[in-house]
Amino acid sequence: MQTVTQIPHDVSYLDYKGKYKGIFSWIFSTDHKRISLLYLYSMLTMFTVGVLLGLAMKLELIAPGKTIMDPQTYNAVFTVHGVIMIFMIVIPGLPAVFGNFMLPIMIGAKDVAFPKVNLLSWYFYVLGAILVISSVLFGNGTPDTGWTFYAPYSFKTGTNLLPAIFGAFILGFSSILTGLNFIVTIHRMRAPGMTWMKMPLFPWSLYGTAWIQLLATPVIGITLVLVALERIFGIGVFDPTLGGDPVLYQHLFWIYSHPAVYVMILPAMGAISEIIPTFSQKHIFGYRAIIASTLAIAFVGYFVWGHHMFTSGMSGTAQYTFSILTFLVAIPSAIKVFNWISTMHKASINPEIPFLWAVTFIFVFMIGGLSGLVLGALATDVYVHDTAFVVAHFHFIVFGGVGFSFFGAIHYWFPKMFGRMYDKVWAKVGWAFFTIGFLTLYSPMFYLGMLGMPRRYYDYLPEFHAANILSSLGSWVMTFGLLIVVINLFRSVKIGAIAEINPWNGKTLEWTVPSPPPVENFEEIPVYGEKDGPYEY
Amino acid sequence: MEKEKHHIVPYKIYFYILIALITFTFMSIGITKVNLHEYSVLGAMIFATLKSILVLTWFMHLKFDQPFLRFMVGFVFLVFLAVIFITFLDYYYR
Numbered sequence: 001m002q003t004v005t006q007i008p009h010d011v012s013y014l015d016y017k018g019k020y021k022g023i024f025s026w027i028f029s030t031d032h033k034r035i036s037l038l039y040l041y042s043m044l045t046m047f048t049v050g051v052l053l054g055l056a057m058k059l060e061l062i063a064p065g066k067t068i069m070d071p072q073t074y075n076a077v078f079t080v081h082g083v084i085m086i087f088m089i090v091i092p093g094l095p096a097v098f099g100n101f102m103l104p105i106m107i108g109a110k111d112v113a114f115p116k117v118n119l120l121s122w123y124f125y126v127l128g129a130i131l132v133i134s135s136v137l138f139g140n141g142t143p144d145t146g147w148t149f150y151a152p153y154s155f156k157t158g159t160n161l162l163p164a165i166f167g168a169f170i171l172g173f174s175s176i177l178t179g180l181n182f183i184v185t186i187h188r189m190r191a192p193g194m195t196w197m198k199m200p201l202f203p204w205s206l207y208g209t210a211w212i213q214l215l216a217t218p219v220i221g222i223t224l225v226l227v228a229l230e231r232i233f234g235i236g237v238f239d240p241t242l243g244g245d246p247v248l249y250q251h252l253f254w255i256y257s258h259p260a261v262y263v264m265i266l267p268a269m270g271a272i273s274e275i276i277p278t279f280s281q282k283h284i285f286g287y288r289a290i291i292a293s294t295l296a297i298a299f300v301g302y303f304v305w306g307h308h309m310f311t312s313g314m315s316g317t318a319q320y321t322f323s324i325l326t327f328l329v330a331i332p333s334a335i336k337v338f339n340w341i342s343t344m345h346k347a348s349i350n351p352e353i354p355f356l357w358a359v360t361f362i363f364v365f366m367i368g369g370l371s372g373l374v375l376g377a378l379a380t381d382v383y384v385h386d387t388a389f390v391v392a393h394f395h396f397i398v399f400g401g402v403g404f405s406f407f408g409a410i411h412y413w414f415p416k417m418f419g420r421m422y423d424k425v426w427a428k429v430g431w432a433f434f435t436i437g438f439l440t441l442y443s444p445m446f447y448l449g450m451l452g453m454p455r456r457y458y459d460y461l462p463e464f465h466a467a468n469i470l471s472s473l474g475s476w477v478m479t480f481g482l483l484i485v486v487i488n489l490f491r492s493v494k495i496g497a498i499a500e501i502n503p504w505n506g507k508t509l510e511w512t513v514p515s516p517p518p519v520e521n522f523e524e525i526p527v528y529g530e531k532d533g534p535y536e537y
Numbered sequence: 538m539e540k541e542k543h544h545i546v547p548y549k550i551y552f553y554i555l556i557a558l559i560t561f562t563f564m565s566i567g568i569t570k571v572n573l574h575e576y577s578v579l580g581a582m583i584f585a586t587l588k589s590i591l592v593l594t595w596f597m598h599l600k601f602d603q604p605f606l607r608f609m610v611g612f613v614f615l616v617f618l619a620v621i622f623i624t625f626l627d628y629y630y631r
Contacts, residue, residue: 215613215616302616302619306623313631314627315629318626321623322623
């Protein structure tokens with residue numbers, strides 16, 4: 001007969017050790033909240049490496065010619081920076097950290113549907129990260145293909161590419177399993193009475209994201225396996241000298257990697273949709289429209305990958321189709337922005353730090369989104385393709401979008417996650433430096449791109465010097481802001497003031513459980529009444 | 538949960554499906570020997586689709602599942618079909 005261990009309800013997940021002690025109580029824990037923190041600390045480690053590589057690139061570009069590294073090293077640095085930031089930070093980012101922590105609580109469940117699979121996802125994440133890092137430390141030189149591993153160079157380069165490819169492959173498994181877990185959790189474990197149209201918007205965004213993770217990620221897995229087979233056996237799928245087609249690689253790569261942008265941005269938008277109504281103390285404007293736009297972004301986002309390939313020699317028919325579809329996907333994104341702004345309209349706004357991150361998110365996301373239209377239009381894309389303009393655009397979307405939302409989310413949910421409050425003054429100082437630094441770092445790149453400065457070169461013409469100096473200075477200011485934010489949060493985990501159960505007067509279920517939550521979240525599963533809803537202020 | 542019924546599929550059905558899968562596999566190899574030009578991909582995809590439908594319907598028990606789940610799997614297939622269609626907008630018109 002199986003015995004069931006009774007878990008005490010008055011012990012927080014941070015204090016409950018279970019049958020293991022020390023670090024084992026973390027790495028063998030199947031509690032969704034502990035797994036969330038495992039992801040958080042793993043990602044912070046990788047993020048530190050990614051930021052240092054980014055700083056090194058900006059330092060190299062502070063002056064024309066060789067500054068601190070040769071061209072080959074620069075190629076390796078931007079490759080590893082991209083692989084780390086894309087595959088290990090922004091793709092898993094919000095779903096793995098806040099999705100894992102908040103999803104079950106927000107829908108009134110005790111855990112995700114498959115807790116052991118959830119832990120397995122984190123193991124895959126760590127294994128993938130180790131493989132990628134091993135490609136730097138061992139073999140014949142660090143990969144230098146860029147994070148896109150474009151064919152035919154990816155099977156011609158003599159650098160140590162295979163571990164990086166297998167690392168990305170394994171990271172894909174982590175993503176798929178997390179997506180599967182979230183879909184089943186949302187379908188099967190919502191609290192009684194919590195119908196689909198009463199579910200908070202962050203879980204909705206995770207639902208849309210999870211479908212993309214589940215359906216698109218296998219495509220990149222197969223594609224990377226084909227690259228590996230091409231390198232090892234020369235099978236000729238992508239190699240033009242063997243009858244293959246390198247443009248096919250680009251199709252397959254972007255069939256995953258463009259939807260992956262929505263894996264990054266949808267949960268970011270979901271977190272913003274939680275923060276804005278809480279600090280506006282108002283029902284979110286257009287709840288159903290936001291849900292519809294989330295699903296529309298997830299759906300249309302599948303069919304726009306070709307806008308990364310306008311200059312690759314695709315047919316005109318495909319180019320027109322992808323351009324039209326790209327413009328279509330801008331509509332649901334704009335709907336969300338209109339709804340957030342309408343929520344704030346005539347609201348009694350409480351400008352706490354999560355709200356500041358959220359409105360800055362809207363600002364930088366708008367710049368990123370509108371500059372995306374320049375790249376989505378065929379005529380203008382040809383002009384700015386592969387220039388610094390593209391680098392500015394995707395950093396505004398990916399780092400601006402995910403980064404600002406992530407920091408907004410961590411300041412929003414920090415009191416719940418750790419049961420402590422951070423220093424609000426230092427949090428605002430960090431936000432200010434980060435924002436000023438971010439804008440100073442990436443805005444000049446739009447200008448440089450319009451002037452024709454190509455991306456992925458360690459050198460540039462003298463006329464690009466002044467804007468590059470400004471950009472490099474921005475990288476230092478942004479990193480300074482980042483340090484303040486991270487140190488403030490770390491410090492507060494130990495010595496911050498004890499947080500209340502509901503410090504922001506939020507209405508979603510996570511604000512009804514203790515801070516930090518007990519192991520199984522709820523003593524009794526909550527029941528949603530007919531008039532209950534997530535934003536009933 | 539109580540509404541869900543258990544279905545026991547006879548072994549002979551599984552055996553027939555196995556035979557069908559093997560037959561379709563040989564047919565998808567055989568079609569490459571016939572010179573159908575750009576339609577050979579279409580032919581291969583038709584056989585692959587038929588095999589997938591058999592696996593999903595019987596081996597994965599979709600035949601006995603809720604209509605909602607059938608709808609979701611069907612929707613995923615449509616997305617996949619659309620992705621292939623759009624990709625071939627490049628290859629056929631290049």
